[in-house]
Amino acid sequence: MKKIDLIYTRLRAEERMILEALRKRDCAVELHQDADLVLPLDAGHWSGGGVVLMRSMSLTRSRYLAAILEVKGARVVNSSRAIATCGDKILTNLALAAQGIPMPWSFAGFEEEACLGEIERRGYPVVTKPAVGSWGRMVARIDGRNAAEGLLQMRFEMGGASDHVALVQQYIDKPGYDLRVYVLGRTVGGIRRRSEHWVTNTARGAVPERYEVPESHATLAERAAAAVGADIAAVDLLETRSGELLVNEVNHCVEFARSIESTRIPLPELIADYAAGVHP
Amino acid sequence: MQLQKQMDAKDVAGINGCPTCAFEITGDGFMEGEVVTCEGCSAELEVVGLKPLRFAEAPEVEEDWGE
Numbered sequence: 001m002k003k004i005d006l007i008y009t010r011l012r013a014e015e016r017m018i019l020e021a022l023r024k025r026d027c028a029v030e031l032h033q034d035a036d037l038v039l040p041l042d043a044g045h046w047s048g049g050g051v052v053l054m055r056s057m058s059l060t061r062s063r064y065l066a067a068i069l070e071v072k073g074a075r076v077v078n079s080s081r082a083i084a085t086c087g088d089k090i091l092t093n094l095a096l097a098a099q100g101i102p103m104p105w106s107f108a109g110f111e112e113e114a115c116l117g118e119i120e121r122r123g124y125p126v127v128t129k130p131a132v133g134s135w136g137r138m139v140a141r142i143d144g145r146n147a148a149e150g151l152l153q154m155r156f157e158m159g160g161a162s163d164h165v166a167l168v169q170q171y172i173d174k175p176g177y178d179l180r181v182y183v184l185g186r187t188v189g190g191i192r193r194r195s196e197h198w199v200t201n202t203a204r205g206a207v208p209e210r211y212e213v214p215e216s217h218a219t220l221a222e223r224a225a226a227a228v229g230a231d232i233a234a235v236d237l238l239e240t241r242s243g244e245l246l247v248n249e250v251n252h253c254v255e256f257a258r259s260i261e262s263t264r265i266p267l268p269e270l271i272a273d274y275a276a277g278v279h280p
Numbered sequence: 281m282q283l284q285k286q287m288d289a290k291d292v293a294g295i296n297g298c299p300t301c302a303f304e305i306t307g308d309g310f311m312e313g314e315v316v317t318c319e320g321c322s323a324e325l326e327v328v329g330l331k332p333l334r335f336a337e338a339p340e341v342e343e344d345w346g347e
Contacts, residue, residue, distance in 0.1 A: 009345065010326065010338070011314040033313045059344040134346030203346070234347065251347040 002279045003028045003049030005074075007037070007065060009057040013257040014268070018055065021272035034061040039068050046072035053077050053275045055253060059087040059132065062253065077275055078252045082230040086252035089167055090131045092228060096247055099227040101220070103247045104170035104238065112152045115166045119148050125171040128155070130163075136201035141171060172238045172246065174200065179237040181213055181221035182254065182267060183230070184274045189213065189265035190221075208259035217245065224250050232274060296333040298323060305335060 004027045008015045011031075022029045030048055034056040046052075052074045056062035066080035078086075085091045090108050097103070105122075108131070109115035119126055119142065128151055129139040142148045155166050178200040181190040190213040195206035202208055213221075221235035224247045234251040256267045297304050303320030310316075314327045315338050324338040 008313060011311050016311075016314070031311065031313075057345040058342060132344065134344075137346075253347050255347050 001026055001028045002051070002276055003030065004275055004279070005030050005032060005048040005052045006055060007032045007034055007052060007062070008055045009034050009061070012057075014255060015055050017260075017268035018053070018271050021268040022053075022275065025272055025276050027272070027276055034058060034065060037065060039065070039072075041068065043071050043073075046074045048074065049279075051075050051077065051275055051279050053271070054083070057253065059083070059134075063087060075278055075280070077231045077278060078233075079229055079231070082228055082233075083252050085228040086230060086233070086250050088131055089129060089133075089249065090165070092250055093167075095227045095229075096224060096250075099223060101224055101227055101247050102245065104172055106167060106169040109166045109168070110164060112156045115152050115168060116145075116148055119168060120145065122170075124148075127169045127171050128152075129167055129169065131165050131167045135203035136199045139199055141198060171198075172240055172248075174198070174238055175241055177206075177239075178248065179211065179217065179239060180208075181217055181235045181237060182265065182270075183221050183225040183233045183235055184270050185231060187213055187218035187221055188267075188270050189263070190217070191259050191263050191265070202258040203255075208262055210263040210265065220245060220247065228252075231278070232271060296335065298325060299335060299337055300325075305333070 004022055006029055019029055046069050052069050054062050054066050054076055063080055063083045066076040066083055069076050070080055085095050093106050107118055109118060125141055125143045127141050140151055142151060152166060156164050177192045177194045179190060179192055182188050190211050191208045192211040193200045193202055193206040193208050200206040217237060224235045225233040228250050230252055232254055234254045236248040238246045238248045298318040298320055300323040301321035303318055310327045310330060310333060312327055312330060316325050318325055325335040326338040328334050328336045
C-alpha cells in the first residue's frame with residue numbers, strides 16, 4: 001500500500017475530493033493540518049511516507065514545510081522551489097524569462113518616482129499587482145498618471161519593507177477571457193475563464209468553461225511548468241486579439257472547486273494518480 | 281453526514297453547537313480542519329476537535345492564502 005502524506009490548511013472541497021481519490025487507489029493517506037506541524041530543522045528522517053502532497057493554502061507554511069520535508073528525505077509535490085517561485089510573481093517572471101517563454105513585458109521597481117518614470121516611458125495602460133498575492137487581490141489596472149501616482153504611493157507607503165516593491169506588467173487587451181491549462185507532468189486539460197471584467201479570475205466571478213487545449217498551448221504550458229519546476233501547475237495564458245499567446249502566471253496549488261462541475265476535468269483523480277505515480 | 285437541529289436555549293452551551301448561533305451540529309465522518317457551513321446562521325465553521333466534536337468560527341482568510 002502506498003503511503004501518502006497530505007498537508008492541508010483547511011479541508012476544502014478540493015482536498016476532500018483528492019483524499020477520496022487517493023483512498024480509491026488504495027493509498028494509505030495520513031492527513032496533517034499545517035498549523036499542527038512543528039518540525040525540527042535537521043536532516044532527521046521524516047516519519048511519514050516518502051511522498052508528501054502539499055495542499056496548504058498558505059504560501060508561508062507550504063514553502064517552509066516543503067523545504068523542511070525535502071531535507072528530511074521526502075518527495076514533496078510541489079517542491080519547495082516550485083512553491084517559492086510560483087508564490088512570487090517576480091521570481092515566476094524571471095524563471096519564465098530565463099527559458100525564453102513568451103509573456104507580457106514586466107518590470108520590478110523599488111521607489112515611487114522611479115516606477116512612475118518607467119510607466120510613463122512605456123505608456124498606459126499597465127497592470128500592477130503584488131509580487132506575492134492571490135485570488136486576483138489588489139491587481140489594478142492603471143490607465144493614466146493620476147491613478148499611477150495614487151497606486152504607487154499606496155504601494156510604497158503601506159505595509160513593511162518586504163511589500164515595498166512594485167511589479168508592473170503590460171496590460172493585455174484580452175478577448176473577454178483567459179485560458180488556464182492544467183499540467184501534471186503533461187497537459188491534462190484546460191478551461192477558458194470568461195468575464196466582462198478585465199480580471200478573469202474565478203475567485204472574482206469569472207465563469208469557467210472547458211476548452212480543448214491545442215498542441216501549441218499544451219507545449220507552452222508544459223514549458224512554463226518546467227521553468228518553475230512544478231510537477232502540478234495551473235498555467236494561466238493570455239491570448240491577445242491578434243492571436244499571440246503569452247504566459248501570465250503559474251499556480252502551484254491548483255484550485256478547482258469552482259470549475260470542476262462545468263469542466264468535468266477529473267483533477268482530483270489526476271492529482272491522485274500523479275501523487276501515487278511518484279511514489280518510490 | 282450531518283444533521284442540524286435547533287437547540288433549546290438551555291442547551292446552547294453544548295460543545296458541538298455552532299459558536300455563533302448555537303445550532304447543534306451532529307453527525308460522523310467529520311475531519312479536523314474541515315470547513316462546514318452552519319445551516320442555522322450560514323456561518324463558516326471549522327472542525328477543531330473530533331472527540332468531542334467541536335467547532336470554531338473559521339479563521340479569516342490570511343493574506344498569503346490562495347493560488
